[in-house]
Amino acid sequence: MAKQKGKADGETLFGAYYQDIYQERWESLKVALIKDKVPITYTDGLIQPYYLDEASVLAAKLLGVERGETVLDMCAAPGGKTLVLASSLHGDGLLVSNDRSSARRARLKQVVKDHLSTEDQRCVQITAHDATRWSLHEQNRYDKILLDAPCSSERHVLHDPKALAMWSPSRPKRLAITQFAMLAAALEAVKKGGYILYSTCSINPMENEQVVEKLFEKRVGRFTIMESTQVGSEERKYGSLILPDRGEGRGPLYFCLIRRDV
Template identity: 45%
Template sequence: MLAEFGPRWPALCEALLLPRRHAVRPNPRLHATLAPALAQLPPVVGIADARLCDDPISGLSPDEAYFLDPASLRVAALLDVQPGDAVLDLCAAPGGKALCIADALVDDDGGLDGHLHLNELSDARRFRLLSTLRGWLPAPAASAILLTGHDGSRFGLHRPDAFDRVLLDAPCSSERHVLLDAAALQAWTPSRPRQLAQRQFALLCAAIDACRPGGRVVYATCALLEAENDAVVARALTRRSGRVHKVALPASDLRLSGSEPTAHGWRWLPDTSGEGPMYAALLEIEADAEVQSADDGSAGAPWQRPRRGGAG
């Protein structure tokens, strides 16, 4: 960390050991009821309806309000999901960002305007995600979501060019957790970030391949090290050269509030922003990218609404 952050590390380390700052995001269907109770809290700049709070507020159920790091909301906002979009969240549990995506697709009748495919490898985490979705969303929307448990790195093969938006919130070192957990610190080895970077690269290539020409991919981690952030993006940009480019955003974009620009994206660190750690990069598939062929023969087929298996 000293090699990577130099003289900044002591202050950053101290900030990482402090209690995490939360954002509270009210369920949009209960906004009118909850707004007065949250009105006194400071807003999360650039994120509609979310408020900052030091601790989860007692008296609010998980179906009424979701508590998460403010930078997580920024990652979901960067995906910029619009009604009608086909969206893939490749590593979706526990689901804070998935709920933001789903809410952007819920229509006036409580159904889903678009397609949402949530994927999560861990059975236990996927079952908890299912219960979160059912508690948060109107029943028609929850049952329209496709929830699967595949290895995310296979999606490029099985669902090429299928989605308008793909979120890869990748498994990562999560150093803040390592610093706060003696057993995790004991188990940490220098090879861990290298192994994770390899997995992240495979997942990011799959995310890029699953996204249609003109669509966008957000790559995010809560890792501190460049090896799991910019370096993974740099490798994918090289490996998928001609298919994908990175998207620059103006510093005035309020979704980026509190961030520092990096070579390929942005990062939020708690010593300066009170948010994070979080890293995000925004990538766009070339509009004229060649449509890929799938091993299941589905290449080029129009996106089809899934017929079964939703969260309902």
């Protein structure tokens, strides 16, 4: 009985929370989130295809990685975006692909091994650092940084009865604190004139544009928000969001392109 009550409470809280954000749109968005994703086949520069959400490819390519650059993928597992970034280097440059979780890092290593040529694998260095503390050991090093931050992943929650039963409004609040710490660390780790792409698969403004807004409050005058609209994306105060109900099933994916100025 207690388990059933917990499940009902989680579902009720979750629905009311996102209903408040999306108003009359919530029901259609919820239906789109519950539908199974239809991944695309990504093959550019790979030795075998990798299947992932098209929105993830669009976001990773928005970073504009070029041959010879030094790039950081701060939260890289399972590895789809790392493949997009690595293939953009064309065997010349360095991609540091990081994930703190040993299990996720093992999967990342396997994805890299299975999909990249030997030449491209030489450009990839897999690490296990705490992304929130990155700037303590590296500053002003990277030309480009992808921060695909851990997030609420509401699409996953809706597909997982246990996760839905355990959901509470405190979860996005905790995640937003971690996300900001990672973004602030990325701002120190990127070179002046370099770029950060901040992204999540959350639909929650607290984890998306409000994290960037906090960066404006805490690091005023140090960066510029760049144009980041893509096909099917919706503009937010800062950055853009692809939602599956209006993005032909793609997403959800929030992304914001940031240039460090000072």
